[in-house]
Ligand SMILES: O=C(O)C1=C[C@@H](OP(=O)(O)O)[C@@H](O)[C@H](O)C1
């Protein structure tokens with residue numbers, strides 16, 4: 001759990017070019033889902049490559065609290081599930097730490113079982129909206145009692161006789177979509193979720209992989225996902241692919257630090273996740289996909305990022321937002337080194353992540369000498385191109401791992417060092433970030 005310990009100030013400054021291979025950890029989204037679906041299956045699920053970050057470890061603990069057995073043996077995670085509808089009532093509050101994905105998916109998973117559970121998290125998670133999940137869950141017959149504005153701590157009373165649901169997502173959110181589908185598992189009949197914009201599709205793919213019947217159709221009203229309730233999920237062996245959202249940091253560092261040449265192997269390029277890499281290439285980044293192949297039905301490549309001295313600002317198509325939603329903070333750093341403005345629209349969701357990510361990055365970039373304009377659902381970073389970025393300030397990480405990492409990468413390419421007041425949130429998603437960056441040659445220290 002983040003945010004409970006002593007803050008860890010960290011400093012990054014320009015120095016050597018970054019060179020070498022960056023082996024990033026497993027995908028956070030797939031790691032959460034592997035544990036949850038394993039807990040809902042009959043038999044033994046074995047997971048390798050699981051992200052051992054705090055967010056996922058909190059989900060492992062939660063699955064134990066609901067009655068599953070979750071153990072780590074020689075680097076493999078072994079889950080003995082309780083079957084769909086088999087969740088036991090936890091004897092204590094479930095603490096999901098910093099993780100929106102964890103809390104929202106688990107609320108959905110227990111929402112149609114006859115158990116009651118109370119959820120909480122760190123100060124960041126307690127500030128995030130849960131009504132987006134509890135509103136659709138109420139259609140199943142689930143009740144939720146939280147703080148004002150639908151905030152944690154929150155008690156969820158699972159529906160005793162759940163009915164299936166048809167729901168059109170009002171926000172582009174894979175967490176909301178997944179919460180509904182996971183709740184639909186224990187409702188008789190067909191649960192239908194319709195999304196107007198495609199969001200990451202790991203839940204649909206993995207549910208099918210565990211033996212559920214899931215239909216996905218592109219219709220006039222959007223992407224229609226239909227799940228048949230009350231399947232018996234069968235335990236699986238899962239190899240978690242590496243996380244493109246973590247790969248983003250060494251890739252972007254390679255692009256903006258002069259002289260760099262960084263290889264980030266085995267990164268999934270699932271189109272619902274790879275929007276940043278397309279954007280970087282449109283900006284003129286020297287980013288190539290080497291050794292392109294298919295693994296587990298997904299496109300995979302080794303990403304090679306080299307210093308790119310003539311980046312240009314672009315308008316990022318708003319319809320691409322969902323496929324790179326966690327990457328806007330680090331994109332804003334690359335944009336600061338481009339020639340001209342980078343315009344990012346249709347990104348209201350950034351305001352309700354671990355922090356208000358537009359505000360957090362705008363403040364850090366402005367303090368570092370970069371002009372940023374912003375509105376409710378848009379922002380523009382005016383790149384300084386050849387003039388470079390001054391840096392030389394301390395940014396607040398606001399309990400947000402992606403803000404901390406983005407500001408440190410900024411420090412590796414700015415004229416003066418950048419400091420973050422607290423690097424501890426990085427351990428939620430990328431516990432080896434410091435060592436990995438230092439191994440590439442980054443001057444990154446705790447101080
Ligand atoms: O489903 C998931 O695994 C995630 C969905 C996204 O959140 P939203 O659903 O809120 O967009 C993303 O920001 C988060 O890091 C992981």
Ligand SMILES: C=C(OP(=O)(O)O)C(=O)O
Pocket residue numbers: 098099100101102326353354402429
């Ligand atoms: C938004 C994120 O995570 P979560 O919503 O799971 O806290 C993220 O990892 O950038």
